Amino acid sequence: MRAGVELLETSGPESLGLREIARRAGVSHGAPRRWFPTRQQLLAAIAREGLGDLTAVLTEALDAAGPVPERLLAAAHAYVGFARERPGMFRLIFRHDLLSGSGYALRELSVPLLGQLVGVITAGYPTMDDARERGVLLWTHVHGIATVAADLTLEPMGLDAGIGGLVERAVRGQLPA
Template identity: 40%
Template structure:
């Protein structure tokens, strides 16, 4: 039996056959659970297949190898991030959306910024990353020069560094003491207002 026929006939842990698209999604969802719990280093295709209740060949059929799976996760993450950023009303809120994305999608966030784990030349990944970058640049460009300085590119790096650094420290629990019982998003808004005084 060919691998395509085998994957089409895979069964879920409940014993019901997966549809072709459902199997890919099931593998991705299981991979995200593993990464959230153990980090990307804890991911192996064979263990993933066991956890998802599919044959050991199923993940390879859809993603070829571990790098392909992680690349698909990163591409999905950048797509979700781009959508979140475009929904923001201004630069400050774009930063809040960035932090919220990291909190709601910690496994994606871990993989997206680890190029050594990915096929960096992958078209889907490159496209999704570009969309996210464009969304951030548009938010920065909307800020008057008096609020961000004359160098929009440098302002974009500053905005990204603030949001990404805050999100990274938050996910690694390094902000537990400084935050206390404060809402992380409100704290970020305050910090962003300190840096971009006229970002609204």
């Protein structure tokens, strides 16, 4: 697993093969198949590790004390920060085309994050009747920013330095004035 995560972080999901991971781990090329019979299962296990890391970062921000907008901003910045610091892992976590049918319930791990986000919004704005929809909009906006940040597509547009402002606008845009 450690060799797979390291290879992912340095070379991206496309580089993850059972043989290369085994070589880097210093084991026979057949050894990973004992635990991961298919490449898809190995990728899903690696993605699960990364999703656990992302969940911990987001939970810390959402569970912190303080005003709801600041907690949501902290979580959004943490999400984008994760994508920028670990772009290979971020991309793999959301490659459902590669990971579906792997036997690892990755969506079951990510869905509670949305519930946590909606819970924070609901607690901070108890009269809001569309907290779930706003949570989904907030998540998708921030996920979009994180995706383009991970792919470095904001740099050519000169927006790389302004990612924090984009995140703030995405979050505040879903909160009542």
